[in-house]
Amino acid sequence: MARLLSGPPLTAGAESYGAHQQRFGALPAAAARSLIGRLEASHLIGRGGAGFPVGRKWRAVADRANGKAVVLANGAEGEPLSLKDRTVMAARPHLVIDGAVLAADAVGADDIIFYVGAEHRAAEAAMRYALAERAADLRGRARVVQAPRGYVAGEESAAVHFINAGDPRPTTTPPRPFERGVGGRPTLVQNVESLAAAALVARGDDAGTSLITLSGAVRRAGVREIALDATLAEVAASAGGLARPVQAVLLGGYFGGWVDITDLWARPLAPASLRARGHAFGCGVLSFLAEDSCGVEATARIMGYLASQSARQCGPCLFGLGAIDAACRRLAARSAQPDDLKRITRWGGELAGRGACKHPDGATGLLRSALGVFADDYAAHQRGRCVRGAPAAGRPGALAQAVA
Ligand SMILES: Cc1cc2nc3c(=O)[nH]c(=O)nc-3n(C[C@H](O)[C@H](O)[C@H](O)COP(=O)(O)O)c2cc1C
Numbered sequence: 305m306a307r308l309l310s311g312p313p314l315t316a317g318a319e320s321y322g323a324h325q326q327r328f329g330a331l332p333a334a335a336a337r338s339l340i341g342r343l344e345a346s347h348l349i350g351r352g353g354a355g356f357p358v359g360r361k362w363r364a365v366a367d368r369a370n371g372k373a374v375v376l377a378n379g380a381e382g383e384p385l386s387l388k389d390r391t392v393m394a395a396r397p398h399l400v401i402d403g404a405v406l407a408a409d410a411v412g413a414d415d416i417i418f419y420v421g422a423e424h425r426a427a428e429a430a431m432r433y434a435l436a437e438r439a440a441d442l443r444g445r446a447r448v449v450q451a452p453r454g455y456v457a458g459e460e461s462a463a464v465h466f467i468n469a470g471d472p473r474p475t476t477t478p479p480r481p482f483e484r485g486v487g488g489r490p491t492l493v494q495n496v497e498s499l500a501a502a503a504l505v506a507r508g509d510d511a512g513t514s515l516i517t518l519s520g521a522v523r524r525a526g527v528r529e530i531a532l533d534a535t536l537a538e539v540a541a542s543a544g545g546l547a548r549p550v551q552a553v554l555l556g557g558y559f560g561g562w563v564d565i566t567d568l569w570a571r572p573l574a575p576a577s578l579r580a581r582g583h584a585f586g587c588g589v590l591s592f593l594a595e596d597s598c599g600v601e602a603t604a605r606i607m608g609y610l611a612s613q614s615a616r617q618c619g620p621c622l623f624g625l626g627a628i629d630a631a632c633r634r635l636a637a638r639s640a641q642p643d644d645l646k647r648i649t650r651w652g653g654e655l656a657g658r659g660a661c662k663h664p665d666g667a668t669g670l671l672r673s674a675l676g677v678f679a680d681d682y683a684a685h686q687r688g689r690c691v692r693g694a695p696a697a698g699r700p701g702a703l704a705q706a707v708a
């Protein structure tokens with residue numbers, strides 16, 4: 305089975321076009337439309353966070369495109385705990401380009417944009433060099449656009465808005481980008497790992513692996529490629545094991561959720577298996593929270609970050625996340641106002657669906673998971689105590705270390 309990161313070690317840098325062709329052969333010339341059927345049959349789902357089926361999205365764009373679509377390869381990767389998109393671009397740029405070219409042929413696009421986070425320097429350099437290596441084949445069809453910093457800039461309508469008007473704020477939708485996106489044309493926004501995986505499916509692979517980013521209380525943090533039927537225990541073992549006893553895992557990044565370690569440890573990470581238990585694979589972030597770290601504090605740090613990343617154009621997002629952030633901070637510092645826990649519990653259920661984009665939905669989903677997994681900790685913090693022993697303030701949480 306071919307894998308995204310098989311081949312030369314990541315430390316070797318970007319794989320050249322020649323080496324890539326030697327390993328994978330030329331781009332499959334299969335009828336573009338038949339690839340859409342193969343992607344649907346493979347059940348490949350998007351790796352950017354939302355988990356939407358790749359084949360279904362290609363078909364939706366192809367049905368509208370009339371040869372005038374745009375492919376927007378999303379490598380913004382603003383998620384603080386994720387490193388996998390910049391890794392695949394920096395190490396396997398030609399697999400990402402293969403996927404984008406196949407997508408363009410399949411949906412009928414004559415413009416391919418690689419939207420790469422401005423801070424991901426090695427990834428951007430690798431993509432630019434790789435595009436230059438294939439300039440003759442691409443005939444000016446592909447370009448790199450630097451994505452501005454910030455969590456929301458990677459949201460699909462924000463990316464389109466930035467490319468159209470230089471403003472990385474999500475637009476009120478509909479129309480969604482697949483209907484009317486870059487230059488008003490149907491636009492396929494697809495995560496860069498999803499595109500690389502599609503390039504493997506086009507060559508007969510079964511889409512059975514995924515990239516993950518490990519952090520927190522694990523011995524060897526970093527990016528790995530896992531078989532999707534691997535259990536969390538197997539994944540931790542492949543990273544040298546846990547560095548300390550662990551109480552919970554942040555699954556799927558800041559838009560994902562906390563999961564009690566006992567609920568996940570022996571289960572496969574396959575998206576369908578996670579979904580059946582109410583969890584989501586998201587963008588493949590797995591951050592382990594040690595038993596002696598405080599979940600209330602770790603969650604307050606995340607909520608603070610997410611509140612700071614509101615694009616400040618929708619009241620419920622700006623003021624709602626701001627109020628949640630303030631209450632989470634007081635709780636973490638064990639100086640809560642009498643109703644803080646009650647209030648964040650209520651707000652956590654009220655904000656979803658009230659913004660132009662899904663930023664508030666993601667933030668409150670994370671909060672609700674914390675209120676469930678760390679229920680005893682929140683109750684104690686509301687009473688001014690931390691059940692994890694050491695004082696909450698000033699104690700570096702495993703998660704904070706991972707972010708730093
Ligand atoms: C606030 C926010 C930020 C996002 N940031 C990213 C990002 O950095 N990279 C990405 O691929 N998708 C990001 N997404 C998801 C995109 O909107 C879109 O669903 C994705 O790029 C589609 O690719 P996929 O189907 O291959 O996952 C974000 C979504 C939201 C709501």
Ligand code: SF4
Pocket residue numbers: 456473474475613614615616617618619621622658659660661662663664
């Ligand atoms: S919901 Fe928040 S992040 Fe999304 S567009 Fe509105 S203000 Fe911006």
